[in-house]
Amino acid sequence: MTFPLGPLLPLIALIAPLAIGLLAAIPATRARSLALLPLAPLPALALAFFGTQDETTLAPDLLLGVTLTLDGNARYFLGFVALLWMGAGLYATAYMRDKPKIAPFVGFWCMTLCGNLGVFLAADIITFYVSFAVVSLCAYLLVVHDGTQRALHAGIVYIVLAVLGETCLLLGFLIGAAAADSLLIVDVRIALTDAPGGEAAIALLIVGFGLKAGMFPFHVWLPLAHPAAPVPASAVLSGAIVKAGIFGLMQFLPMESGLSLWGALLVITGLVSAYYGVAVGLTQRNPKSVLAYSTISQMGLVLALIGAAAGATPADNLAAATLLSLHHGFAKGALFLSVGIVAASGRRAAVPALAAAALLALSVAGFPGTGGALAKAAMKAHIADPIVYWLVTLSAIGTTLLLARFVMTLAAQVSAQERARPSPIMTASFVALAVAALVSPWFFFTDLAGLPLAYSLSASSILNGLWPVLVGGAIAAAFLRISPSVPSIPEGDLVTPVTKWLRRLDGAARRGRSRLEDLPRPDPGVLAAPLWRAASVAERAFARWSFAGLLMAAGALGVLIALSLQ
Amino acid sequence: MIAVTACLVLPLAAALAAIPLGRRAPRLALVAAPLILLAALAVATEIWRTGPAQLPVGGWLPPLGIALVVDGLSAAFLLTGAIVTGAVVLFATSIFSTPDRETRAGFAFWPLLLAMWGALNAVFLSGDLFNLYVALELLTLTAVALVALDGRRETVAAAIRYMLFALFGSLAYLLGVTLIYARYGALDIALLRILAEPDAPTFVAAALMTIGLAAKTALFPFHAWLPPAHAGAPAPASAMLSALVTKASFYIVVRIWFDVLPVAGNEALAMILGAMGVGAILFGSVLAIGQERLKLVVAYSTVAQLGYLFLMFPLAGSGGEAQPWAAGAWNGGVVHALSHAFAKAAMFLCAGLFAEAIGHDRMDGLKGVARTMPLTVFAFGLAAISLMGLPPSGGFTAKYLLLTAAFAGGNHFFALVMLAGGLLAAIYLFRPLERAFAKPAEGSDITPIARWRQAVPLVLAGAAIALGVFSAVPFDLLRIGRADAAQEGLE
Amino acid sequence: MNTALPVLLLATSLVPALVTFFLREESERKRNAVNLAGAFAKLGLVVVMLDGVRRGEDYEFRFAFVPGLEMLLQVDALALLFVTLSAFLWLLTTIYAIAYFRGGSDLSRFFGFFSLCVAATTGIALSGTLITFFIFYELLTLSTWPLVVHKGDAKSLAAGRRYLAYTLAGSAVLLLAIVWLESMTGPVEFAAPSDLRRLDDMTLRFVFALFVLGIGVKAAIFPLHGWLPTAMAAPAPVSALLHAVAVVKAGAFGIVRVIYDVFGIALVAELGVGLPLAFVASFTILYGSVRALQQRDIKKRLAYSTVSQVSYIILGAALAGPFATIGGLVHLVHQGLMKITMFFCAGIFAERAGITSIDGLAGMGRRMPWTAIAFSVAALGMIGVPPIAGFVTKWYLGIGALQAGQTWVIAVLAGSALLNAAYFLPLIYRLWYQPGEDIVRADAQALERPLALIAPPVVTAAAALLAGLMAGLALSPLGWATLIVERTYWP
C-alpha cells in the first residue's frame, strides 16, 4: 500500500464529496449530509484558485495508478464547475428539504460531483474514463430521481445513449493507449494522429464526447433528461456535466497536427446543432425543454469553435471555448434555477425573478455589457473563416428568439397562490449564479480571450453584439404573440420514430426465434433402438449352443490358420 | 515356502471340513479366510524379497514331477483373489448362515466357495499345463454348481448352458495339452519355454487351447452363457464368478502366450484376439445399456470389460522408445484384470444388497436408494468409476497404459475403441446411479440394511481405487519374474 | 516443509469431504464445523503460500504414480491465482449453503461432494503434470454430478444426464490428446516443457485441437456449452460455486495451461492455432450474450452470460500478448467474484422471495435492498462499468489485442459490452425502478434473513468493487496476474 505522492489537495477535492455522500448512507447523519451538500465542491474550488499548476499527484494503488494534474484550461473549468455545483447544492438544500428519498439524492449527487471533478483533474486515461463513466451513469440516477413515468422514459433513452457513448470512448482510448503505449493523456493525444486506426479513434472520441455535449444527432437524450430531472439536478446537468464532453474534446483532439478533416466536420455539426436546437426549441412549451434545446444550440457553437481551432492557433480557440463554457455554465444553471423559483413564487414575487431571467437570456444572446457579450466577442475573434463567422453571429438572433420564447413560457409558470414566495436560500443561490454569469467573464476575458478588455468596449464590438439581439427581439415581439399554435414536436424529437422502429425489429426477432425453437430435436434414445434390437437378436443367436459350438470350432480353425501364416 | 502350500491346502481342507460342519460352516470359513489371506500375503512378500520361486511337489523335478511356480503375476492374482474371496466370505456369512434350520443353499454354498478358492489358488500357482487343466476343471465344477445354487428353472438352465460352453472349452484345452505332450514330451511351462518351436502340432495345440480358454473366459462371441449365469447366481456367488473365475482362464491364456509359446504367436493371432476384444467391448456395452435388471447390466459389463483384457495381445510389445516405464500393454492388461476383479465384486455385492433392500432386481426400484443406503451407493459409485476407467481408479491406470501402448504402437483404432468403451460404460453405469440419486418414489418401502454389510463392498471398491492411486507397489510386484515376451510382444 | 504445504492444501478440502460423507444426516453442527474449519484452514494456507511464492519460494510434492509416471503438486503463481479465488469463494459459499439448505435433506451427501469438488479444483490448480491435471479434472466431473442432481427431480436428473454426456465425452477427447502427446514425448511436465518442435506440425495442430475440444467442454466454448444452461436446475450454491467458479474456471485454466505450459506461446504462434481459437472464443462471447438476451429465467440468463464471459479468458490466452494474458488471467478472478455474487443473489431471490423469472424482479430493490445492491454492483461490473472489476479486464484485453495486431477484437469487446448492458440493465431497472407490489418496509427485513445468506453476496460484491478500485495493489488480482506474466511467461 504505497502512500500517494505529490500535492494532496486534488485527492481531497475528489474524496470530500464522496465522504459527504457516505454520510447520507448512514441513517443517523442523513439530515446533516443534505445541509453539507453545498460544501462538497469547496476543496475543488480552493484547488482551482490556489492549486499549483502542472504538478501531478500520483496514487499508484488506486485503479491502474491514478495521476491528477491541473493544466491551464482545466483550472477555469474546475473553478466554474465547483461554483456551479455549490450554487445548485445550496438550492438543493432548500428544494429537497421536505421531499422523500433524500439519501439516494445526496449520495448520487455527490458521486456525480466527484466524477465531474475527476474529469477535469485526470491526467491518465483510466482516471479520466472512470470519472467520465461515473459522472454519466450517476447522472442517470439524478434524472430518474422523481420516479415519474416521464423521468423513467427519459432515463432509459439517457442510459442507452450513455452506454453507447461510453463504449465509443473505451474503443477510442484503447486505440490511443495501445499506440502511445502509455496511459498519460498527453502521450495519447500525440500518438493518436499517426496511430494505426487513429482516424477511427478520433471519430469514436468525437462521437463519445459529442454525445455528452448534446451534438446533433446524438442530442436526443438531452431535451428528455434535463427537464425530467429535479431543478438543481437539471441546472447541474446543463451547466456542468455537459461541459465534461467539451473538456474531453479539448483534451483528446490532437489539435497540433492540424486535423483538417475532423475540424471541418466538427464545425459543421456544431453549427447544425446550433440552428437545429433553436428550430426545435421554439416549438417547445415546457420552459425547461426550451432551455435544454438552448443548451444544445450553445454547445453546438462551442463545438464549432473547437472544430475551427484545428486549423488556426489551437490554444486561443480553446481558451475562448473555456470562457464561453464558463459563461454558459453559470447562465444556464441560473436560468434552470429561475424556473424553480418562478414556479414557487406568486404573480407579484415572480416579477423580479422574470426580470433577472430575461437579463440572463440577454447575456446568453450576447447583449453588450453582459458577460455573454464578452464570451461571444472572444469566440468571434478567433473564427477565421468568414462564412462560419457570419453563421455564428446570425445564430445569436436565433438564441435571442429562443430565449425570448423561454421567458414567455416561464411567465406562464407563475404559481397560482398570489402570495407564494420562494425560500430565501433558493433566491440567494439563483442570484449568486446570475451575478457570476454576468460578472465573471469580465475578470477572465483578458487571459482567456487573449485580447485587451478595451477591445470589448470598442464601438465595433458593441455594435457587433447589439444588432443581432435587437433583430431577434423584434422578430420575437412580432411573431411569438401571434402564433402560439406552432406544431409542438415531442421532446427528444428523433427518439419516437427510432423507438417505434426498434420495437418492430424486436417483435420480428422474437417471432423468428420461437419458430426456430419448435424444430423437433432428435432424441438419442430413439436413434439407438434399432441398434439395441439388432444386438439382442444376435445375442439370442450366440446363446444357442448348436450355433455357439460351431462358432467355437470355426474359431479354433481360424486361429490355427492365423498361426500358420508365420 | 510353507505359504505356497498353505495357499493350496488350506482352502481345500476347509472345503472338505465344511461339509460335516453343516450349519457351523460359516464360522469355519470366517476362521479359514484370514489364514488364507495371510498365506497369500506371505507369498507376495516372499517373492518380493527373493524373486520368483519354484516348488517341486513331492520333490519330483519336472518333466516328471509337477512344480508350483510363483512369480509377480501369480502373487498379484493370489492376493487379489484372497482379498475378494475374503470379502465375499464375510459378506456371505450374513446370507448363507442359518443357525436355526438347515437349508440346501446354506449347506452347499460354503464347501463350493472354499473349493473354488482352492481351485483359484491352484490355477495361479501351478507351473504345469495339465495341473492347470485339473485346477480349471475343479473351478468350473464349483462355478456351475454355484450358478445353479438356488435351484430355479432359469438358473438351472443357465448352469446347463454354462456347462456346455465349459465342457467344450475343457475338451479343447485337454486336446491341446495332449498334443503339446505328444510333440515335446513335457508339460512344465519353464521347460516348454525352451523347447517350443513354431511348427504344425504346436499351432494346432495353441489354437485349441486358446479357443477353449476363450470360451471359459466368455470372450465375445462365446460370451452368451455369462449374463444369465452371473445374473442368476446369488450375489456373493456372482461376485466370485465375474471377478475371479473368468480371470483364471484369462490368466492361463496369458501364461500360454507370454510364458509358454511366445515364439508361436504372430501378428495375425494378436489381431484376432484384439478383434474379439473389440467385439466384446462394443457388443457387451450396447447390450448392457438396454438392460432393465441391474444384475444383467453388471453381467454384460463383465462381458465388455473382458474385451479390454484381450486388447493386451495386439498392443503388448509396442513399447516404443518414449515409454520410460515397463511394458505398457502387458501391465495395463493385468492391472485392468485386478482392478476389474475388485470393482466387479463390489458391484455385484452392491447389486445383491439393492435387490435385498427393494425386494426385486429391476432398476426403477432403485429410486431414492442413495438416501437410505448411502454407503452402498457410494461403493457402487466408486466401482463404477473404476469400470469406466476414470481417474483416480485402477481402471484408469490400466486404460492409460493400454492407450499409451496403442498410440506408441501406432494402432489408433484400439485407442478409439477403448475410449468409446469408457463412454459406453459411463452410459450404462450412470443409469442405475441416476436412479439412486433420484427422489424416492412414494410408497417404495426400502428395508434398511446393516451398515457393516454395506461396508464390505465399500472396502472392495476402495481397493479398486487404491490400486489406481498407490499403483507403484503393485507394478513392482508384477515386474518380478515377468516374461520378456511381455516387453517385446508376440511379433 | 515446502513439500508438505501442497498436500496440506489439498487435504483441507479432501479431509472434510471424507469426514462429512460418514457423518450422520442429523449431526448438522458437526458437519458445518468440519467444513468451515476446512475452508478457513485452506484460506490460511493460501495466504502463507501467497507470501511465500511472492518471495520466490517453490512448493512441490512429487508422488510416484506408476513407475515413470508422476503425480506432481506444484504451487506456482498461476496455480495460486486460481487457488486463492476458489479458497475465498468456497468459504463464502459454504456459509451461504449452510444458510440456504437449513432443514434440507441429503446434506451430508451434498457437503461431502461439495468439499470433494473444491478439492478437485485445488488439485487442478496445483497440478504440475498433464496426468495429474487430468486426474483432478475427472474428479471434478464426478464430484459435481451428484451436486447437479441433488434435488433428484426429473429436471435435475435430465440436467445431470446432459452434463455427463458433455463432460465425459470431453474427457475422452482430452485423454486421447494427452495420451497421443505423451506417447510421442513421454510424460509432460508444465514447469519443464519438452521441445515439441521435433514432431511434425500437422499432428501437433490436431493434438492442440483435441486439447481445446476436450477442455473446451468445461470452458463452455461454443458448440460445447450446451450443458451449462441446463445445469442451472441445480440448487443455487451449486450453480454459484460450480458453474460460475470451479467447473468453468477449471476449463479456462486448463486451456491457459495447455497454451502456455504444454505447447508454449512461440509454438502456438508458429502453428498458427492461436488465431482460430481467438475467433471461436470471440464467437462464443457474442453468441453467449445474444442467447442470454433471449432468456426469461434469471439463472438461465446468468448461465449464458457465464458462457460468454469465460471465453474472455480464452480470448486473452489465445491472443497471447503480455497484456492479453494479464487480461485473461485477471478475468479468471473478476468474473468469479462478479458472477458468484449474481448467482448468490439469484439464489436468495428464488429461495426467499420465490422469484425465478426476470419479470418477477420488479420492485425487489425496496423489498430486499442489500441483495439488490449486491446484484446491481455485480451486474454493472459485468457490463464493464468502472470502477468495478470488469473494466480492468476489458481494458487489458483491448490493449493486448491491439498490440497483437488483432484490431477486430476490440469490436468484439465493444459488442459484448453493449450486449451485456442490453441484458443486465433491464434487470437493474426492474429491481429499482419498476414498481412491484408496494410492500411495507417491514417486510424487507423478513425476506433478508438469515444474515449468513445475505452476507456472502455483499462481501463478494464489495470484493469485486475493491478488485477494480484498488487494481494497482501488488496483491490485487491484477497485481498478481502481472506478477505471473512477468515471472513465468515474459521475464
Added chain:
Amino acid sequence: MSGALGHSATLFALTGAALVGIGLYGFVARTHLLRRVLAFNVIGSGVFLFFGATGFRRPDLGADPAPQALIITGIIVALSLTALALALITRYAALSGRSSLEDEAPDDEAPDAGDERGGG
C-alpha cells in the same frame, strides 16, 4: 518320439481322432441334453485314447508311463463333470419338463429326426 509310430500306436491314435470327430458332431448338432453328455464322454475317451497312443516310444522300450497317469486323472475329472451334468439335466427336466434348452428345438423335430422318439 523316434521315427514312425509302430503299427498299433498309429491305429489307436487314428481311432482316438475318429472318436473325437464323432463325439464333436453329437455334442454340437444334437439338442437332447443326455445325448450331449454321452457325446462329451465319447470325445473324452477319444482324447484319452489318443493321449495313450502318444506314450509309444521305440518298440524295444516300454511305453512312456506319464500319459497313463494323466489319463487316469482325466478320466476322474470327466467322470465328476458328467455326474454334475446329469444331476443338472435331471433337475432341469423335472422343473421344465423339457429335454433340451428352451431356445433349441427338441431333437424329434430336428430335420433328420432319428428313427425312435426322443426320450423325456
